[in-house]
């Protein structure tokens with residue numbers, strides 16, 4: 001069952017790998033415990049860094065795209081390739097996803113990828129968002145989010161795809177799916193992930209109001225599993241990883257599959273329609289206006 005799921009979840013990522021020249025891919029990971037992937041275009045600095053400890057089988061995947069780790073097409077592509085390499089490495093059993101930035105885990109989808117772009121580009125971007133979700137939500141590895149900063153929208157989604165979430169206890173940080181506040185609508189697979197995490201009623205209210213939760217509120221509704229001082233987030237992630245890795249892989253993986261496969265299959269069988277829906281929604285004049293106003297608000301906050 002786990003293999004069947006693994007195979008079906010892997011299909012979309014062939015697309016990700018094929019977007020990069022084979023010559024740009026580093027060799028087998030076991031020979032390279034720490035690496036960063038170079039961008040396929042514009043930027044030369046890698047947005048993802050991976051450190052694998054082969055003795056414990058635990059990797060740490062760092063998002064390092066200043067200023068806010070917004071999920072751009074480039075970041076998503078690097079992210080998926082890095083995770084796929086870890087998935088293929090038999091010595092890796094668990095991955096901790098975190099940020100190198102001081103105050104932000106991830107600001108969610110890069111709004112500039114959705115504003116003023118061609119339908120073709122929007123479609124390519126959305127496919128990459130789907131791929132990130134499929135890859136993390138469908139991972140056979142133990143996945144732990146070490147949320148060491150704010151985590152709105154797509155950042156919250158990424159952490160909800162993990163098996164366990166540990167957040168830094170800092171009153172300035174918040175987490176949630178705030179899409180409606182931007183005038184946009186989270187698709188069914190965002191919604192299902194939220195429902196599976198916090199339950200139907202909490203998700204219904206949170207999604208409609210676009211609620212952002214403080215750490216203690218997130219802990220209270222079960223959006224995060226643990227709240228720890230900022231400097232203990234990674235340590236707590238490693239401690240929890242040890243507990244999760246004490247369970248035999250096959251039993252844990254089959255159980256995870258039972259919980260997640262229905263939503264994964266639903267997206268896999270509707271990928272093209274989901275992309276078309278996104279493109280026709282996001283390119284509407286009224287939605288573009290909402291995004292522009294939201295971006296202006298973000299920028300004027302500093303003025």
Ligand SMILES: CCCC/C=C\CC(=O)SCCNC(=O)CCNC(=O)[C@H](O)C(C)(C)COP(=O)(O)OP(=O)(O)OC[C@H]1O[C@@H](n2cnc3c(N)ncnc32)[C@H](O)[C@@H]1OP(=O)(O)O
Nearest residue numbers: 067070107108109110111112150152153154184185298299
């Ligand atoms: C049908 C569609 C479904 C779509 C599903 C998901 C949608 C999303 O994920 S949409 C993204 C929603 N994200 C947000 O609402 C987060 C907005 N950002 C913030 O709240 C703050 O930036 C944050 C708390 C993350 C960090 O705060 P600060 O440390 O104070 O940084 P700044 O606010 O000063 O931001 C610095 C710089 O980054 C730009 N920025 C921030 N977020 C994004 C983003 N998501 N995409 C693109 N750019 C972003 C911000 O505008 C600043 O830019 P400059 O003014 O040019 O410096």
